[in-house]
Amino acid sequence: MKESTPLLPGATDASGRPATLGVMGGGQLGRMFVQAAQAMGYATAVLDPDADSPAGLISHHHIRSAYDDTEGLARLAALSDAITTEFENVPAPALAALAAQRPVAPGAACVAIAQDRAAEKAHFMRCAADGSGVRPAPYAAIDTPEQLAAVADDLLPGILKTARLGYDGKGQARVKDRAELAAAWDRLGRVPCVLEKLMPLRAECSVIVARGANGDCVSFPVQKNTHHDGILAVTEVHEGAIEPALARRAQAATIAIAQQLGYVGVLCVEYFLVDDGQGGLDLVVNEMAPRPHNSGHYTQNACDVSQFEAQVRAVAGLPLRPPVQHSPAIMLNLLGDLWFAPGREAAVTPPWDALLALPGTHLHLYGKASARPGRKMGHLNITGPTVAAVRDTATKALALLGLPPL
Incomplete structure (x- = not known):
């Protein structure tokens, strides 16, 4: 990543062009990054081939081109002062080409490692050997x-x-x-x-960190995750969700993984909690995502800085300060299956009115034109004054949606 001075919100260049953040990818993570950037005063530019991409629909600029299209990349570089990505399978050579012209976070080398499980696990093994203490399976x-x-x-x-x-x-x-x-x-x-x-899996968790080009690194709380059919269904972030000593280890290991990569941006690392053979639990590192993550969506309503604002700060070179979680939280992933009642082929809007009548509910839909089974359509964040209150609301919300209980 090219070194640069901080890109200040609301700044303009000599021609009057506003400070602009670019993003490779126009999905829901890009959409929420764009929303956070715009709330802070930045203009945004999205490169995505889909004319109806969720992020492209709300961005100041939408470049409709393939991710490896030379002209599209040149246009993104011309419009943007700094560039990030919202998905891990963006071509690493495209990021490298952009980095020759603009600061890019995360860099191509980091994304390339995250794109290859063998290289990723080799990096985890190096980190464990250097002191993180958490190995892959x-x-x-x-x-x-x-x-x-x-x-x-x-x-x-x-x-x-x-x-x-x-x-x-x-x-x-x-x-x-x-x-x-x-x-x-x-x-x-x-x-x-x-x-x-195959490990004796007891639970899964993840940690999101943000790291700046100056090496400053901050961590969000540890998230306990429940998956259904390989897709994240529920994230819980509150007292009692994860044993504190394991949470501290997971945060320290994630920071070590980011630091040893020289990573810049927001990084999520997922872990397994497994039987340690002595009646307790141990951590096993699973994989990393070089971007914000589903399990971090709760930060939009439960923390003073969301994972998307942290991404904006890291990309723009602004100060990173440790996020503070002010409310217990549970996040429910909303898939397109919710729009299709058993035996019905036509999509029916879920009961958002009943859900939003519950205390502490915050609905986030991604602006996708049509629902289909398995498609990520949105999420519901639930916050409250106590863990019991949040779990009670989550239980009611899951019942309204016809989803499995906690």
Whole structure:
């Protein structure tokens, strides 16, 4: 990332052009970044090929081009003073090309590591060796038939994951033995994969940090996450959700991962909580996302600085201060399935009026034109004065939506 002085909100250049933040990607994370940037006084520019992209619809500028289109990238660089990304699969060479002209956060090298599970796990192992103390699950990289045959017996049963382009449970398969492993690798197209040993999972959590180009790094509270079918369903951030000592370890490990990457921007690292064999729990690092994360959406209503404002601050070179959570919080992910009652093919709007009548509810919809099963349409943040109050409201909200209880 090119060094620069802070880009101040509301500033203009000699031609009168307002300070502008660019974002690669026009999905919901880009939309919420744009909203945070605009609230602080920045103009915004989005590059996304979809004319109806959620972020593009509300940005000052929407560049409709492919992520590796030379002209589109040149246009984004010309409009923007600093640039970020809202999804991890943006081409790393495109970020490198932009970085030759403008500050880009996160940088191409960091994003490239997050795009490859084998490189990501190797980075986690280096961090553990250097003192973070939190390792990934035992694993083996599988690129060739010879590596497949050489897999250690104690990695089975395990989970086979494609090294690239897997998300929300896609591109992976559980395997019990060598026959299932070989069949799964065939089904996945014999692309480079990582086999992870199946761990005695008790819970999942994540940590979001923001790091500036000057090395300052701040952490949000640890989030306890519940997934359904590989997709995040519920995030809980309150006293009692995660044992304090484990939470401190997870935060310290996440900061170490960001610092050793030389990362700039917002980074989320996901962890497994597993049986330690002695009646307690231990941490295992799973994966990282070089961007804001679903599990951090609660920060919009429960913290004095949201993950998206933190992203704006990091990208613009503004001071980062430790976020303060002022309310217990639960976040419910709202998928397109909610629009389709059993046995009905036509979409029906969920009962937002009844949900918003509940205390401490904050609805965030992403501006997507149509709902479909599995599509992320929005989220509901729930805050309140006590953990009991928040959990009670969440229980009622889940019942109204026809979703599984906490």
